[in-house]
Amino acid sequence: MEFNLKIWRQKDARSQGGFIDYNLKGVSGEMSFLEMIDYLNKTLIEGGEEPVAFEHDCREGICGSCSLYINGRPHGPEDLIATCELRMTRFKDGDTIVIEPWRAKSFPVLKDLIVDRYAFDKIMQAGGFISVNTGAAPEANSIPVSKEAADEAYDAAICIGCGACVAACKNSSAMLFVAAKVSQLSLLPQGKAETAKRARAMVEKMDELGFGSCTNTTACETECPKGISMAHIARLNREFLLAGLKS
Amino acid sequence: MSKLKSMIPDGPLEEKWNNHKNSVKLVSPANKNKLDIIVVGTGLSGSAAASTLGELGYNVKSFCFQDSPRRAHSVAAQGGMNAAKNYKNDGDSVYRLFKDIIKGGDYRAREAYVYRAAQVSNQSIDQLVAAGVPFAREYSGYLDNRSFGGVQVSRTFYAKGQTGQQCLLGAYSGLNRQIARGKVTMYTRRDMLDVVIVDGKARGIITRNLVSGEIERHSAHAVVLATGGYSTIYYLSTLAVGSNASAAWAAHRKGAFFANPSFVQIHPTSLPQLNDFQAKLTLMSESLRNDGRIWVPKKKGDTRHPNEIKEDERDYYLERRYPAFGNLVPRDVASRAAKERCDAGYGVGETGLSVYLDFSDSIARHGKETIKSRYENLFEMYQKITGIDPYNEPMRIYPAGHYTMGGLWVDYNLMTTIPGLFAIGESNFSDHGANRLGAGSLMQCAGDGYFILPVTIGNYLADEIKTPRISADISEFREAEQAAREKLQNLMAIKGTQTVNSFHRRLGRIMWDYCGMVKNEEGLKKAMKMLAGLKKEFWSDLRIPGTMDEINQELERAVRVADFFELGQLMCQDALSREESCGAHFREESQTPEGETQRIDSRFSYVSAWEYREKDKKHVLHKEELTFENVEIQERSYK
Numbered sequence: 001m002e003f004n005l006k007i008w009r010q011k012d013a014r015s016q017g018g019f020i021d022y023n024l025k026g027v028s029g030e031m032s033f034l035e036m037i038d039y040l041n042k043t044l045i046e047g048g049e050e051p052v053a054f055e056h057d058c059r060e061g062i063c064g065s066c067s068l069y070i071n072g073r074p075h076g077p078e079d080l081i082a083t084c085e086l087r088m089t090r091f092k093d094g095d096t097i098v099i100e101p102w103r104a105k106s107f108p109v110l111k112d113l114i115v116d117r118y119a120f121d122k123i124m125q126a127g128g129f130i131s132v133n134t135g136a137a138p139e140a141n142s143i144p145v146s147k148e149a150a151d152e153a154y155d156a157a158i159c160i161g162c163g164a165c166v167a168a169c170k171n172s173s174a175m176l177f178v179a180a181k182v183s184q185l186s187l188l189p190q191g192k193a194e195t196a197k198r199a200r201a202m203v204e205k206m207d208e209l210g211f212g213s214c215t216n217t218t219a220c221e222t223e224c225p226k227g228i229s230m231a232h233i234a235r236l237n238r239e240f241l242l243a244g245l246k247s
Numbered sequence: 248m249s250k251l252k253s254m255i256p257d258g259p260l261e262e263k264w265n266n267h268k269n270s271v272k273l274v275s276p277a278n279k280n281k282l283d284i285i286v287v288g289t290g291l292s293g294s295a296a297a298s299t300l301g302e303l304g305y306n307v308k309s310f311c312f313q314d315s316p317r318r319a320h321s322v323a324a325q326g327g328m329n330a331a332k333n334y335k336n337d338g339d340s341v342y343r344l345f346k347d348i349i350k351g352g353d354y355r356a357r358e359a360y361v362y363r364a365a366q367v368s369n370q371s372i373d374q375l376v377a378a379g380v381p382f383a384r385e386y387s388g389y390l391d392n393r394s395f396g397g398v399q400v401s402r403t404f405y406a407k408g409q410t411g412q413q414c415l416l417g418a419y420s421g422l423n424r425q426i427a428r429g430k431v432t433m434y435t436r437r438d439m440l441d442v443v444i445v446d447g448k449a450r451g452i453i454t455r456n457l458v459s460g461e462i463e464r465h466s467a468h469a470v471v472l473a474t475g476g477y478s479t480i481y482y483l484s485t486l487a488v489g490s491n492a493s494a495a496w497a498a499h500r501k502g503a504f505f506a507n508p509s510f511v512q513i514h515p516t517s518l519p520q521l522n523d524f525q526a527k528l529t530l531m532s533e534s535l536r537n538d539g540r541i542w543v544p545k546k547k548g549d550t551r552h553p554n555e556i557k558e559d560e561r562d563y564y565l566e567r568r569y570p571a572f573g574n575l576v577p578r579d580v581a582s583r584a585a586k587e588r589c590d591a592g593y594g595v596g597e598t599g600l601s602v603y604l605d606f607s608d609s610i611a612r613h614g615k616e617t618i619k620s621r622y623e624n625l626f627e628m629y630q631k632i633t634g635i636d637p638y639n640e641p642m643r644i645y646p647a648g649h650y651t652m653g654g655l656w657v658d659y660n661l662m663t664t665i666p667g668l669f670a671i672g673e674s675n676f677s678d679h680g681a682n683r684l685g686a687g688s689l690m691q692c693a694g695d696g697y698f699i700l701p702v703t704i705g706n707y708l709a710d711e712i713k714t715p716r717i718s719a720d721i722s723e724f725r726e727a728e729q730a731a732r733e734k735l736q737n738l739m740a741i742k743g744t745q746t747v748n749s750f751h752r753r754l755g756r757i758m759w760d761y762c763g764m765v766k767n768e769e770g771l772k773k774a775m776k777m778l779a780g781l782k783k784e785f786w787s788d789l790r791i792p793g794t795m796d797e798i799n800q801e802l803e804r805a806v807r808v809a810d811f812f813e814l815g816q817l818m819c820q821d822a823l824s825r826e827e828s829c830g831a832h833f834r835e836e837s838q839t840p841e842g843e844t845q846r847i848d849s850r851f852s853y854v855s856a857w858e859y860r861e862k863d864k865k866h867v868l869h870k871e872e873l874t875f876e877n878v879e880i881q882e883r884s885y886k
């Protein structure tokens with residue numbers, strides 16, 4: 001197969017970027033999207049050019065490294081997958097494919113398709129944990145957790161921290177990401193004690209770091225590779241309200 | 248041999264760890280505040296260690312090469328984590344878990360280490376549950392367990408197929424708490440290039456800032472490596488593509504012995520290679536073997552659609568060869584059996600390098616819904632990648648490089664042969680002998696990081712309380728920085744024509760063919776020659792575009808591959824010197840008449856610990872003899 005690629009190239013955080021066109025022949029349908037870029041990079045390097053920088057590691061949809069905005073959608077045209085799980089069979093021979101980095105004020109571009117997502121870690125540092133010291137934990141089965149609560153907490157806990165929700169949102173809100181963590185920990189009895197404090201601290205940090213506010217557009221839920229539900233945002237809002245009442 | 252002091256405490260096996268804890272030196276809280284510790288790696292082991300050490304009051308500097316500690320490769324572990332809770336009341340105990348690991352490792356691991364790992368496993372589960380890990384629950388609200396790989400009890404804790412992600416995020420949350428408290432300073436996007444030794448002790452590291460390209464010096468009173476495994480040497484493996492041996496190799500070159508480097512586990516149920524550009528092999532959890540039957544056609548080169556091949560035309564070779572365990576034989580046995588069939592010409596798929604994993608019988612017996620409830624996400628993953636619906640057609644699988652039992656040699660305190668340099672998690676060699684049982688790595692990583700290292704490192708640091716903060720502005724640091732810079736400059740200066748990946752692919756192929764599932768003397772010698780030749784070509788024809796002073800992913804990869812060339816040589820040398828077969832290490836010359844591994848205890852009941860010497864001089868082998876006083880040594884039979 002042959003593709004016309006329009007790829008965002010940017011030397012570093014200080015430089016201006018722009019789209020460059022590449023024509024790539026010889027792509028096989030069995031390639032993943034990232035293998036297609038590996039292939040492009042091989043031809044670029046062999047031709048004396050610099051390869052396209054992009055982030056990836058596990059290549060199986062679990063580490064959250066990969067983060068390409070493809071034809072106007074984070075992680076590309078297919079629902080419920082990360083970029084690394086996208087396959088070239090999804091495209092037609094001769095297609096034009098536009099590839100960009102995440103676009104959000106809080107995720108500055110570092111080079112080509114790589115952005116800095118450390119803001120997510122900062123939000124987690126603000127409160128995305130249960131304050132239990134090593135060795136201070138009670139016997140695991142002394143805290144029964146209903147299967148429903150455990151399963152629901154799990155559904156929130158599988159967020160891979162990729163940032164697609166922010167990239168998809170016209171306000172660049174990180175609400176789905178924050179809500180997933182607050183929700184997970186408040187559903188579990190172990191995490192309940194700190195819920196109010198946690199919700200407040202994380203939301204404040206999110207605002208401080210320049211993420212926008214949530215106006216319920218649902219774009220995040222649509223683009224989230226892990227299907228994290230907006231219901232968690234409703235739960236966060238409840239917890240946040242409670243936090244406000246308590247402070 | 249004199250150089251290897253394993254420091255195993257006296258006393259009966261069950262008492263050793265307690266005795267040790269009761270006798271190690273302690274560091275007072277006020278003094279902890281004056282001590283700095285570097286922890287490289289933020290996987291389950293590194294995150295657990297860094298957060299616990301920070302909590303204890305030490306000043307911790309934590310490093311990873313990814314953009315966030317949460318992306319460490321532990322995130323990809325699927326199946327589960329073992330502990331000896333005996334919640335199922337099925338007769339499990341610390342002793343049984345210990346015994347299973349020793350047997351699974353084919354009697355090539357040390358009793359005292361393994362026993363301790365089993366002892367602390369229960370605490371690790373408590374810790375992770377308290378940290379908010381949503382392990383699977385029964386309807387009663389209590390924790391659920393499942394059985395896993397080659398054992399007869401249910402002791403595996405799991406969070407659907409994403410146990411590693413959930414455990415890692417639990418440890419990561421603890422790390423975040425300490426970062427917020429200011430006790431851990433986080434350095435992301437850093438590649439560790441070297442360890443700095445001052446007066447014989449590890450006192451810091453040299454890193455490359457992967458964004459600015461800057462070569463940095465970081466000092467501390469002690470250094471901990473938690474840098475994971477190196478199966479990526481095969482190029483295609485189940486590991487995240489950034490996984491590497493470089494940090495461990497740098498330590499090795501500075502004097503840390505490397506133990507059992509050739510002990511690599513090849514996982515039997517990975518997706519086969521589909522194209523020449525493939526970057527990795529996706530693991531399909533081995534839990535699938537509980538309901539899937541593995542077969543190949545009885546006729547060579549049978550290209551018919553699998554559903555057209557009738558029952559009596561199929562060779563269920565595992566059931567045929569191992570009637571007692573059938574499709575559930577341990578990983579190494581299943582892997583070799585698949586290779587044997589494919590090499591003999593019975594493999595399926597375009598390349599002939601895969602076998603069928605068939606669920607039709609289970610679906611007929613239990614119904615599609617039951618099978619779906621057990622494996623839904625795995626079946627979806629398979630279909631996503633291959634386009635084939637495994638409910639209607641068998642999966643195709645093939646073995647892939649997976650887990651490295653080998654790693655840095657450590658004593659009972661998890662300290663390497665360099666004083667002040669510790670190694671935990673997959674980066675050390677400690678617990679799994681010649682083969683790791685499923686769900687045993689997360690167990691070891693959590694135990695090392697949360698409960699073992701924080702005790703044993705104190706014993707070392709108690710003698711350092713009078714040592715003032717280490718300055719990074721001394722000649723040892725300057726020289727190490729300079730050497731690291733020169734290595735990078737040398738790579739940049741080659742300016743040849745071929746990409747790093749093209750070399751890595753060829754290197755991986757050599758290792759896979761001659762130092763993978765099956766090894767023999769002739770092949771290993773041939774591989775060493777081929778590696779030397781390819782290494783020469785690498786150092787004369789590699790092309791890295793761009794500069795050193797910016798994000799340069801080709802340079803990052805080149806550093807790793809350069810180290811793989813050296814590690815590959817050592818793996819072959821190690822495999823050559825071990826003329827027996829044991830666990831995942833299969834030397835063709837040492838097999839039973841039925842083609843199974845033949846251990847030779849009289850000659851090889853030892854750990855191989857390799858000492859690096861000056862460039863181009865041969866490694867020196869040190870042997871640490873293994874003794875077994877608490878288990879009876881048996882043939883590892885699964886027939």
Ligand SMILES: Cc1cc2nc3c(=O)[nH]c(=O)nc-3n(C[C@H](O)[C@H](O)[C@H](O)COP(=O)(O)OP(=O)(O)OC[C@H]3O[C@@H](n4cnc5c(N)ncnc54)[C@H](O)[C@@H]3O)c2cc1C
Binds near residue numbers: 692
């Ligand atoms: C697909 C798959 C499934 C698995 N499933 C299971 C399972 O179900 N149960 C089980 O027990 N085990 C499983 N394992 C094995 C287990 O996941 C790993 O052995 C374990 O997670 C390793 O953890 P770690 O803490 O040692 O290192 P990792 O999690 O590998 O972390 C390594 C860390 O070191 C850092 N690092 C590495 N090199 C450098 C460098 N040069 N400079 C700076 N930083 C560096 C990385 O950034 C990272 O933070 C599985 C493995 C794979 C591949």
Ligand code: SF4
Binds near residue numbers: 159162164223224227
């Ligand atoms: S909520 Fe979804 S889209 Fe947002 S970071 Fe998590 S996984 Fe990615």
Ligand code: FES
Binds near residue numbers: 061
């Ligand atoms: S590379 Fe890990 S999620 Fe895509």
